[in-house]
Amino acid sequence: MTEQKSPETRVALKHLYKIFGDDPEGAMEHVTQGLSKPELLDQHNHVLGLSDINIDIPDGKITVIMGLSGSGKSTLIRHLNLLIRPTAGTVEVDGENILDFGESRLRTLRQETMSMVFQKFALLPHRTVLENAAMPLAVRGFAKDDRQAEANKWLDRVGLQGQANQHPNQLSGGMQQRVGLARALTSNAPIMLMDEAFSALDPLIRTDMQNLLLELQEELHKTVVFITHDLDEALKLADKLVILKDGFIVQQGEPQKILMKPADAYVEEFITDINRARVLRVRSVMRRDADLEGVDDAVDAEATLEDVIAQSRGDSSACFKVVQDDRVVGRLDMTDLVRALVPAIPTAEEDAPRPAA
Numbered sequence: 001m002t003e004q005k006s007p008e009t010r011v012a013l014k015h016l017y018k019i020f021g022d023d024p025e026g027a028m029e030h031v032t033q034g035l036s037k038p039e040l041l042d043q044h045n046h047v048l049g050l051s052d053i054n055i056d057i058p059d060g061k062i063t064v065i066m067g068l069s070g071s072g073k074s075t076l077i078r079h080l081n082l083l084i085r086p087t088a089g090t091v092e093v094d095g096e097n098i099l100d101f102g103e104s105r106l107r108t109l110r111q112e113t114m115s116m117v118f119q120k121f122a123l124l125p126h127r128t129v130l131e132n133a134a135m136p137l138a139v140r141g142f143a144k145d146d147r148q149a150e151a152n153k154w155l156d157r158v159g160l161q162g163q164a165n166q167h168p169n170q171l172s173g174g175m176q177q178r179v180g181l182a183r184a185l186t187s188n189a190p191i192m193l194m195d196e197a198f199s200a201l202d203p204l205i206r207t208d209m210q211n212l213l214l215e216l217q218e219e220l221h222k223t224v225v226f227i228t229h230d231l232d233e234a235l236k237l238a239d240k241l242v243i244l245k246d247g248f249i250v251q252q253g254e255p256q257k258i259l260m261k262p263a264d265a266y267v268e269e270f271i272t273d274i275n276r277a278r279v280l281r282v283r284s285v286m287r288r289d290a291d292l293e294g295v296d297d298a299v300d301a302e303a304t305l306e307d308v309i310a311q312s313r314g315d316s317s318a319c320f321k322v323v324q325d326d327r328v329v330g331r332l333d334m335t336d337l338v339r340a341l342v343p344a345i346p347t348a349e350e351d352a353p354r355p356a357a
């Protein structure tokens, strides 16, 4: 069994604020005194874009930033490569505050450490698919043969074999975004910023692209920061989920934990319509240290509740031992499973009798 280690932080945002207006630094004083976003707008005509954002973005994982329109997602992702500079706070990449970087180091960071995939693809219309995908290496002065060999490799990998000589407008939206993805991969940057990258695509194509990203991620372990306003997409992709509202973080953490313990009424309402059976996993619902005598059937800790319902064939009295990496780690009863499908009822472990003090 491989030892589970928590991943290192690759990018850290610390006490980050962004205020839009004529005198952001002046307005910052009012914010630290506790003025809210609507008050700042009403009384001082400044927009509080981001307020005291603290996020550790783990290496090799997908961090999804989710929020409704205007919550600050685009403002936040643009701080990661300093397309927007903060009013206060720091952005650390590999432990260094990039606000201290000069032009040349910032250019290297944008070209070699971070790649971006945009909602509207941002392909050059008069260049071929191959030239578009090779662009990050052309900018860095790689020889034509080298950059095209690398671009071809990634075009193949994202399913665009035989399309290299087409132009973007000859491709569907889904295929154009595959070019966008190939271009990001060609740069070989370890950090990928994806700004609503699949939001312009039809639902089925969007699902294909999400699956492709997850498949690539199994192999490449990029540090991905993915912006979306779609909760289903967020839950499907996120190792870590950050929920933004009006420029501040309402909750962040592992999606399963957020689903089982929403921080407040806002998050509760946000997650109310999701299909919990399809998203919740056995490990989030099982009882640890429970009696396993007479329990023969097994389920995997990573199985979804929907998988278990199928496996139980509708038997509401079924119970299972829960297995993770060939070890038994808990017990799942169908009654606990059903309870987890209704968010307002306490979980099995919360409801268990407490040992006497």
Ligand SMILES: Nc1ncnc2c1ncn2[C@@H]1O[C@H](COP(=O)(O)OP(=O)(O)OP(=O)(O)O)[C@@H](O)[C@H]1O
Pocket (backbone or CB within 6 Å): 020, 021, 047, 048, 049, 067, 068, 069, 070, 071, 072, 073, 074, 075, 076, 229
């Ligand atoms: N250049 C700007 N000048 C003034 N206000 C701005 C500017 N850019 C963003 N804002 C404001 O900052 C807040 C956050 O906007 P942002 O675009 O980051 O949100 P978002 O979550 O990405 O929304 P959407 O999904 O609609 O793009 C909003 O109130 C917006 O009006």
